[in-house]
Amino acid sequence: MILTQIEIRGIRNLHEASLTPCPGFNSIIGPNGAGKSSVLEAIQCLSVGHSFRTRKARELISHGTDEFTLACEMLETSSDQAHRCGLRRSRDGTTELRLDYEEVRSMAEVSKLLPVKALTPDSHQLIQEGPNGRRQFLDWGVFHMEQQFFTAWQNYRRALAQRNQSLKDAASDSEVQSWDEQLVSTGAAIDTMRRNYTRQLQQSVQSLLKNMESVFHVELRYRSGWSDGLTFDEALAKNFQQCRKFRTTTVGPHRAELVINADDHLAKQLLSRGQQKLLVYTLHLAQLINLHNRSSNLAVVLCDDLPSELDHEQNLKILHQLVQLGSQVFLTSTTPQNIPVQDFLTFNVTGGNLEIRV
Ligand SMILES: Nc1ncnc2c1ncn2[C@@H]1O[C@H](COP(=O)(O)OP(=O)(O)OP(=O)(O)O)[C@@H](O)[C@H]1O
Ligand SMILES: [Mg+2]
CATH class of the missing domain: 1.20.1050.90 (RecF/RecN/SMC, N-terminal domain)
Incomplete structure (x- = not known):
């Protein structure tokens, strides 16, 4: 599965953000506290309803708001079939999930369609x-x-x-x-x-x-x-x-x-x-x-701050394996990344605003 469009509203400092990722590597760069990891959290929420940092919606919901809403368009590469998914979670505990315009009760239906794997700095846990x-x-x-x-x-x-x-x-x-x-x-x-x-x-x-x-x-x-x-x-x-x-x-x-x-x-x-x-x-x-x-269903890979605590050589080894995998990858970093792949887009994040870097 690849994500072709993502809309994020009310996740941490991302009050309103949208991105049109490429099917290959999507590098998300910005200073500390800009909202890079939050973008990855939003993507994981679309698959499993919570993020790699918390299972509690109220921690994810932007301060001063009552809910977050996420929407995405995705494409099954093996069959060229497109899907749409929307998720809303509120402070009062309600969750609304839609897949292809139909209400669905279990996140598992979306997870099956959209496998997401998050590689995060605390993964040694x-x-x-x-x-x-x-x-x-x-x-x-x-x-x-x-x-x-x-x-x-x-x-x-x-x-x-x-x-x-x-x-x-x-x-x-x-x-x-x-x-x-x-x-x-x-x-x-x-x-x-x-x-x-x-x-x-x-x-x-x-x-x-x-x-x-x-x-x-x-x-x-x-x-x-x-x-x-x-x-x-x-x-x-x-x-x-x-x-x-x-x-x-x-x-x-x-x-x-x-x-x-x-x-x-x-x-x-x-x-x-x-x-x-x-x-x-x-x-x-x-x-x-x-x-x-x-x-036939490829997973989307989220890579939060890969270089932390891996030396340069090991970092390259992991990146090389990620390239070999052929998955859609979202990669955060504080500095611009130079990854030898054809399909590559960079997004800048500053203060919760997301812009494509040209
Ligand atoms: N519920 C919330 N509402 C509003 N802002 C929040 C909320 N939770 C966290 N934040 C803020 O959101 C900002 C973005 O956090 P995030 O972890 O995404 O930053 P980052 O770009 O990944 O930073 P780093 O490079 O340090 O990993 C931070 O400034 C954080 O304080
Ligand atoms: Mg981060």
Whole structure:
């Protein structure tokens, strides 16, 4: 997918901005605080309803206004089919989403059509912080690769919430366990999809690291969220008293982990901060390559302040891989970028105003 027109109203200091991007590289330059990252946040909102910096609409909405509105036109390059999307989110919590002039209820419908991948300066948190971010990273890929994943995940979440409520209410054993059948069938499906995806991703990571002449060997391992050697069913039975004690379901895909090892050590423990950043960019790029190899729908890539903490050589390596990818890219920087691609546009941002640079 490529974005052909973007209208932004009321996101941070972008009171009213529009841009007509090119299908290749779109460089957004301006001084600190100009509104560069906000442009990227707006684009990600169009795909998932929130940004890489916050899930809260009220943080994104411009001070002194009650809502933000976003609209875009996009083109499916494989079929030449055009789509329009509009999103409005208000301080009072209401959200309105339209796709091709029809109201839609779930952001997932737009996300499927418009996959967006954000590479941001705090991306090393993927390695440094808890398993939540790594599960989200994994699920971005599984969501775009597996048709059944979203429904399975929704049903799993629903059964889990009900089971946890029963545990909180100290309900009878049979009441708590009445949710297990749905939990196990959806949970086992999620587990299989994530496991298969991790295997595919490992292959893409391997070949990408080779292309980038990496000195590290990286290994990805998926841990189910329950003890090895047990089925989910058996793990639930075995941990029933523990669930009772903690009044919550202590095993399942919601407790899964993606272990990231570099040279047989946890990447978190071995790698420097710069190396961690490089590895995280590599993992995201591997996801994009994987998606592009298996689906005709290319993702839009957002790259916020790429040079921060990567040395010049690593920076060039990432840029080279981004060029190879063939995606539409939005790249922010405080200084003009010189990227060797034909399809290249520069936009200047100052004080929330966006202008094409001629
Ligand atoms: N809700 C809001 N309403 C209005 N302005 C906001 C809001 N949230 C943040 N801002 C301001 O918006 C401006 C743009 O922020 P943004 O992060 O997009 O800048 P930037 O160009 O990416 O800067 P940097 O180069 O430092 O990364 C900042 O001056 C910030 O203080
Ligand atoms: Mg910024």
